Amino acid sequence: xxxxxxxxxxxxxxxxxxxxxxxxxxxxxxxxxxxxxxxxxxxxxxxxxxxxxxxxxxxxxxxxxxxxxxxxxxxxxxxxxxxxxxxxxxxxxxxxxxxxxxxxxxxxxxxxxxxxxxxxxxxxxxxxxxxxxxxxxxxxxxxxxxxxxxxxxxxxxxxxxxxxxxxxxxxxxxxxxxxxxxxxxxxxxxxxxxxxxxxxxxxxxxxxxxxxxxxxxxxxxxxxxxxxxxxxxxxxxxxxxxxxxxxxxxxxxxxxxxxxxxxxxxxxxxxxxxxxxxxxxxxxxxxxxxxxxxxxxxxxxxxxxxxxxxxxxxxxxxxxxxxxxxxxxxxxxxxxxxxxxxxxxxxxxxxxxxxxxxxxxxxxxxxxxxxxxxxxxxxxxxxxxxxxxxxxxxxxxxxxxxxxxxxxxxxxxxxxxxxxxxxxxxxxxxxxxxxxxxxxxxxxxxxxxxxxxxxxxxxxxxxxxxxxxxxxxxxxxxxxxxxxxxxxxxxxxxxxxxxxxxxxxxxxxxxxxxxxxxxxxxxxxxxxxxxxxxxxxxxxxxxxxxxxxxxxxxxxxxxxxxxxxxxxxxxxxxxxxxxxxxxxxxxxxxxxxxxxxxxxxxxxxxxxxxxxxxxxxxxxxxxxxxxxxxxxxxxxxxxxxxxxxxxxxxxxxxxxxxxxxxxxxxxxxxxxxxxxxxxxxxxxxxxxxxxxxxxxxxxxxxxxxxxxxxxxxxxxxxxxxxxxxxxxxxxxxxxxxxxxxxxxxxxxxxxxxxxxxxxxxxxxxxxxxxxxxxxxxxxxxxxxxxxxxxxxxxxxxxxxxxxxxxxxxxxxxxxxxxxxxxxxxxxxxxxxxxxxxxxxxxxxxxxxxxxxxxxxx
Numbered sequence: 086x087x088x089x090x091x092x093x094x095x096x097x098x099x100x101x102x103x104x105x106x107x108x109x110x111x112x113x114x115x116x117x118x119x120x121x122x123x124x125x126x127x128x129x130x131x132x133x134x135x136x137x138x139x140x141x142x143x144x145x146x147x148x149x150x151x152x153x154x155x156x157x158x159x160x161x162x163x164x165x166x167x168x169x170x171x172x173x174x175x176x177x178x179x180x181x182x183x184x185x186x187x188x189x190x191x192x193x194x195x196x197x198x199x200x201x202x203x204x205x206x207x208x209x210x211x212x213x214x215x216x217x218x219x220x221x222x223x224x225x226x227x228x229x230x231x232x233x234x235x236x237x238x239x240x241x242x243x244x245x246x247x248x249x250x251x252x253x254x255x256x257x258x259x260x261x262x263x264x265x266x267x268x269x270x271x272x273x274x275x276x277x278x279x280x281x282x283x284x285x286x287x288x289x290x291x292x293x294x295x296x297x298x299x300x301x302x303x304x305x306x307x308x309x310x311x312x313x314x315x316x317x318x319x320x321x322x323x324x325x326x327x328x329x330x331x332x333x334x335x336x337x338x339x340x341x342x343x344x345x346x347x348x349x350x351x352x353x354x355x356x357x358x359x360x361x362x363x364x365x366x367x368x369x370x371x372x373x374x375x376x377x378x379x380x381x382x383x384x385x386x387x388x389x390x391x392x393x394x395x396x397x398x399x400x401x402x403x404x405x406x407x408x409x410x411x412x413x414x415x416x417x418x419x420x421x422x423x424x425x426x427x428x429x430x431x432x433x434x435x436x437x438x439x440x441x442x443x444x445x446x447x448x449x450x451x452x453x454x455x456x457x458x459x460x461x462x463x464x465x466x467x468x469x470x471x472x473x474x475x476x477x478x479x480x481x482x483x484x485x486x487x488x489x490x491x492x493x494x495x496x497x498x499x500x501x502x503x504x505x506x507x508x509x510x511x512x513x514x515x516x517x518x519x520x521x522x523x524x525x526x527x528x529x530x531x532x533x534x535x536x537x538x539x540x541x542x543x544x545x546x547x548x549x550x551x552x553x554x555x556x557x558x559x560x561x562x563x564x565x566x567x568x569x570x571x572x573x574x575x576x577x578x579x580x581x582x583x584x585x586x587x588x589x590x591x592x593x594x595x596x597x598x599x600x601x602x603x604x605x606x607x608x609x610x611x612x613x614x615x616x617x618x619x620x621x622x623x624x625x626x627x628x629x630x631x632x633x634x635x636x637x638x639x640x641x642x643x644x645x646x647x648x649x650x651x652x653x654x655x656x657x658x659x660x661x662x663x664x665x666x667x668x669x670x671x672x673x674x675x676x677x678x679x680x681x682x683x684x685x686x687x688x689x690x691x692x693x694x695x696x697x698x699x700x701x702x703x704x705x706x707x708x709x710x711x712x713x714x715x716x717x718x719x720x721x722x723x724x725x726x727x728x729x730x731x732x733x734x735x736x737x738x739x740x741x742x743x744x745x746x747x748x749x750x751x752x753x754x755x756x757x758x759x760x761x762x763x764x765x766x767x768x769x770x771x772x773x774x775x776x777x778x779x780x781x782x783x784x785x786x787x788x789x790x791x792x793x794x795x796x797x798x799x800x801x802x803x804x805x806x807x808x809x810x811x812x813x814x815x816x817x818x819x820x821x822x823x824x825x826x827x828x829x830x831x832x833x834x835x836x837x838x839x840x841x842x843x844x845x846x847x848x849x850x851x852x853x854x855x856x857x858x859x860x861x862x863x864x865x866x867x868x869x870x871x872x873x874x875x876x877x878x879x880x881x882x883x884x885x886x887x888x889x890x891x892x893x894x895x896x897x898x899x900x901x902x903x904x905x906x907x908x909x910x911x912x913x914x915x916x917x918x919x920x921x922x923x924x925x926x927x928x929x930x931x932x933x934x935x936x937x938x939x940x941x942x
Contacts, residue, residue: 090317091258091283091284091287092315093130094279094283095124095127095128095131096123096124096125096244096279098257102128102131102132102135105239106132106136108239109132109220109239112212112239113208113211113213113217114211114221114237114238114239115129115132115219115238115239115241116196117222117223117241118240118242118243119222119224119242120224120243120245120277120359121278121358121359121371122276122278122280122372123279123280124243124279124280125194126192129192129220130192132220133190133220136190136218140190141188141189142189142192143162143163143186143189143191144191144192144193144194145193145194147194147196147197147199153200154171154200155171155200155201155203156168156170156200156203157200158200158204158207159203159206159207164185164186165181165182165185170206175202175206175209176209179209179210179213182207182217183216183217188216188217189216190217190218190219190220191207191217191218192220192222193219193220193221195222195223195224208238224359243279246271246275246277246278246279246281248268248911249911249912249914249915251263251272251275252911253915254282255271255282258283259290259302260300262300262301263301263303263304264647264662265627265647265651265656266630266633266634267302267304267634269634270636271285271304271636273634274373274377274636275372276362276370276372276374277372278319281319284315284318284319284374287315288306288314288315289305289306289636291313296665296673298661298662299695300658301659301662302662303663303665303672304636305672306636306637307637307638307673309377309381309637310377310415310419318378319372319375319378320360323355323379324379324382326351326379328343328348328352328355329355329379330379330387331343331346331394332352332369332370332376333375333376333377333380333383334376334380334383334388334392334395334412334413335395335412335413336369336408336411336412337367337368337370338352338367338395338398338399339367339368340366341400342398342399342400343368345398352368360375367405367409376412380416385420388420389420392416392417392420393422395413396413396417396422396424399413401425406431407432407434408435410429410431410432410435411436413428413432414428414436418447418448429448430455430458430459432445433445433449433463434462434602434603437465438606439633439635440607440640440641440642440643442465442469443470445462446472449463457483457486457490458490458493458496458602460482460483460497461479461497461500461602461604462602464476464479464483464497465499465500465503465602465604465607466603467500468507469503469507469641471507471678471679473508476500476501476504477513479497480497480520483497484521484524488528489524491528491532491564491566491567492532492564492566492602494521494524494525494528494536495525495570498521498522498535498536499539499570499602499605501521502536502540502542502543503604505518506542506543506715507679507715508714508715509543509715509716518540521536522537522540529564531564531567532564532567534567534571535567535570538551538574538575538578542574542581543716543717544756545756545757554575557571558571558572568595568598568599569595569598569599570595570601570605571595572591572594572595573592573595573612576588576589576591576592576612577608577612580612580615580760581756581757581758581759582759582793583619583760583763583788583800584793584796584797585616585617585619585799586797587796589612589613589616589617592612592613592616607642610630610643610646611642613626613629614626614646618649618650619799620797621653621797623650623653624878624901624905624908624909627650627908630643630646630647638673638675641666641677644663645664645680645683645684647663648660648661648662648664648684649664649687652687652690652691654876655875657691657694657695658691658695660687660691661691664684664691665688667680667683667684668681668688669681669707678712678714679715680718681711682712682719682722683718683722685704685705686705686722686725688704689704689705690725690728690729693729693732693733694732698734698735701729701733701734702733705730705733708725708726708729709726717756719752720752720756720758720761721749723746724745724746724749724765724768726741726742726745727744727745727749728742728745728768729742730745731768731772739772742768742772743772746766746768749761749765750765750766750769753765759795763785763788763795763803766781767785767802767806769781779810782806782809782811785802785807785810786807786810786811789804789807804816805817805820808820875916875935876912879909879913879916882906882909882910883913883925883935884930884936885898886922887925887926887927892906892907910922
């Protein structure tokens with residue numbers, strides 16, 4: 086890894102810098118266009134250093150200058166007296182400056198504020214062989230006003246640190262590519278600033294917050310406030326600035342709040358200087374990283390005093406208050422300072438929604454007198470943290486109320502149901518849930534029905550009337566919260582049933598009615614991500630996960646979802662890294678006992694697919710050894726352990742894998758978990774001999790019939806089973822083509838095609854040869870795709886890139902937005918290590934599983 090000091094890093098790779106220097110040497114003037122922190126001044130210095138022989142560098146900062154007369158810039162640079170500039174011709178001035186300057190590089194920061202006559206003289210000199218070279222630094226907002234007399238200049242617009250630009254920059258500086266959520270977290274924390282990004286990377290390096298595996302890196306910064314800081318600053322001028330420190334501690338302040346603090350005028354100045362952004366009436370620093378630095382560097386006494394002042398003026402009545410209250414709570418906790426009760430409750434709610442359950446409980450520990458809503462949130466956080474005693478305590482306090490709110494009883498009951506999901510054998514949680522349901526029945530029967538449905542999801546399907554519950558959920562009985570929660574529970578039932586489209590539709594309806602409490606947000610996130618994966622629609626899954634990115638750590642659920650999606654898409658190393666915190670002994674262990682066996686099995690599968698047989702076996706052993714506290718997760722773990730066992734290299738464990746599939750299918754059938762039964766049965770068909778397959782094909786085919794047939798990806802697998810079982814040649818051919826182009830996981834495609842080939846023995850020879858040729862081609866494509874780890878959608882996009890289509894045209898072809906297509910293009914370039922789309926040749930695309938059209942003629 087390179088050295089850990091990025092203070093003087095430049096925003097361009099060396100080869101691009103060399104090319105820019107060559108062009109600048111010919112043109113004489115370079116115009117660098119970029120926002121504050123884009124790396125424009127270090128780039129200007131680096132350009133000066135590329136001149137063949139060391140020369141003097143003269144700099145002038147016009148960014149802070151007001152209106153001044155002609156010639157002041159030349160005088161500031163020490164090249165000419167300003168008084169003579171207005172009365173002499175440009176040619177004469179240039180001649181006089183050339184004699185005085187000699188070999189020199191002139192760098193003008195904030196060139197949009199420099200006087201035009203001085204710039205005319207300098208560009209005139211730079212365009213001739215006088216030894217004077219000029220670098221003009223413009224803010225991004227003034228790019229369109231670049232002076233006409235610099236038309237021959239080399240211009241470069243420095244990019245914002247976002248998306249693929251962030252990933253490439255991190256790879257250049259650290260020698261490894263960040264995972265997708267870490268790249269997004271870096272982009273968000275840096276505010277798009279190159280300098281802030283460099284500061285964050287150094288912060289992570291010096292605090293051991295980097296983990297690298299096979300050229301992929303994962304980042305973690307648990308406590309920025311307690312971290313060792315780099316010895317350089319993002320914006321040194323802001324150190325000690327009271328307005329800057331107030332915005333850092335609060336995460337942002339409304340303009341009225343700043344006014345009450347007496348800091349509004351200074352905040353306006355900072356906005357004009359590009360250090361503060363005002364959006365929706367809320368002023369924030371240009372990047373969270375800058376806020377972390379300013380707050381951490383402030384002396385403790387001054388910080389405590391300013392925290393108290395800021396907390397006294399922050400209003401708890403706008404959409405941004407939760408985020409800002411959570412930031413205040415983080416710093417107030419370190420200063421042992423209590424926030425006003427409304428702010429504290431907002432902070433707790435936000436922390437719980439973003440998965441920082443332990444931190445939410447720590448904030449609540451400061452206030453023993455809490456509102457009923459806060460007690461329901463505390464029970465949810467306790468359930469997620471496996472703190473059964475705390476969950477039962479909060480339940481007892483809420484049930485003791487004379488007139489509990491039905492919505493809060495529902496939130497409490499859902500939290501207890503979640504606790505029972507995580508620890509199925511807990512009698513205490515089971516009894517508490519029954520008590521809450523009984524109390525809800527006294528207060529509002531619709532709430533009791535909702536909680537009864539939640540309890541039913543934990544047991545056999547036959548024990549609950551889901552049809553009647555669905556009918557009642559459409560009536561106007563009960564509150565908006567009851568209606569929304571009914572829809573979410575029906576969405577979970579549809580998800581378990583292998584109907585992801587219905588699940589997504591139900592969940593979207595619930596969110597439209599009422600977003601609910603933190604426990605509702607967690608259920609909604611799970612459904613949006615996993616439902617999209619099952620459709621399959623990875624773009625939608627990633628979009629749903631995007632708000633969860635945070636360098637300060639991820640919750641157990643979001644770690645599993647990010648990691649599972651990465652493995653499902655074939656990004657195996659990234660998936661294994663993202664799941665690592667869920668494993669005992671992981672680099673940054675989360676310590677989630679419920680999810681650990683599941684995570685170990687998935688990590689074992691990823692390791693096998695990566696060819697890391699030894700690690701795969703160790704992880705599989707871990708998956709068997711870890712106690713599965715959740716009955717429902719234990720059934721899924723059986724299935725995933727089966728996959729891990731059969732995929733072990735160099736030789737799979739057939740009997741162990743088959744036993745896992747059988748156990749998973751039987752348990753799923755008893756629970757009504759048709760999705761799991763489908764996947765386990767499909768795997769059994771691959772492991773069993775031909776004599777046992779017909780009955781499995783028949784069951785799979787039957788799942789396409791009836792009032793609630795399979796949907797999305799599960800339906801595609803069932804249709805393949807039906808075609809294979811019926812020896813439907815045309816159906817098999819059509820489905821092989823669909824599998825090749827779908828976004829299903831690579832392993833599922835190979836499995837399906839292998840089953841098709843095995844079924845071809847009873848088909849007429851001419852048709853069999855066609856079918857085998859198609860599957861061989863599909864398997865070859867999938868093998869190549871596995872080597873390149875491009876997803877199916879990315880291969881489709883790559884096909885159209887090779888054909889010369891633009892992002893807009895590709896979006897029109899697929900019915901996607903231009904932005905979504907740009908995300909796919911960026912991933913393709915990153916995975917294939919290409920600088921631009923023009924580097925994707927037909928030959929390279931074909932090697933990575935891209936199916937290209939045959940040329941005409």
